[in-house]
Amino acid sequence: MKRYEELAPLSREHNRALLLARNARRAAGTGDPRRIREAWEALACAFRDEMRAHFATEERLVLTLLTELGEHDLAERLWREHRAMARNIGDPALWTRDRLAVLADVLHEHVRVEERRVFPLVQRHGSPALLAALADHPDAGDAATERRSAD
Ligand SMILES: [Fe+2]
Numbered sequence: 158m159k160r161y162e163e164l165a166p167l168s169r170e171h172n173r174a175l176l177l178a179r180n181a182r183r184a185a186g187t188g189d190p191r192r193i194r195e196a197w198e199a200l201a202c203a204f205r206d207e208m209r210a211h212f213a214t215e216e217r218l219v220l221t222l223l224t225e226l227g228e229h230d231l232a233e234r235l236w237r238e239h240r241a242m243a244r245n246i247g248d249p250a251l252w253t254r255d256r257l258a259v260l261a262d263v264l265h266e267h268v269r270v271e272e273r274r275v276f277p278l279v280q281r282h283g284s285p286a287l288l289a290a291l292a293d294h295p296d297a298g299d300a301a302t303e304r305r306s307a308d
């Protein structure tokens with residue numbers, strides 16, 4: 158199915174999240190403490206720059222629609238995964254190799270479910286107002302890159 162233009166900002170962030178997940182999975186596989194630390198730091202940076210706002214947009218617009226459609230289990234699952242990822246990324250005391258491997262898998266599957274199951278539902282059932290609000294989601298990519306190069 159062709160992706161609506163309105164979902165492009167969230168989909169671009171999904172592509173970056175998949176790269177982060179792959180990097181995290183590789184770092185966990187090496188067992189190298191420095192690479193594991195760097196992967197967690199990259200996740201923390203991405204969380205600050207775009208994932209936090211991405212989760213908020215999805216919760217405000219997408220999960221609300223899922224609930225209206227009666228997709229309670231799916232909405233609950235995505236909401237729970239947002240909370241778990243935020244908790245782990247936000248607390249350096251939890252930055253272990255095992256948790257990194259789990260987080261990489263959770264993030265990867267989370268994005269796949271949203272792209273394959275949730276976005277088609279949004280395209281089919283989302284109102285014009287909802288789609289317009291999703292199109293307004295700020296694409297953090299450019300701003301984040303600028304901020305990092307200014308650091
Ligand atoms: Fe999500």
Ligand SMILES: [Fe+2]
Pocket residue numbers: 167171211215268271
């Ligand atoms: Fe997402």
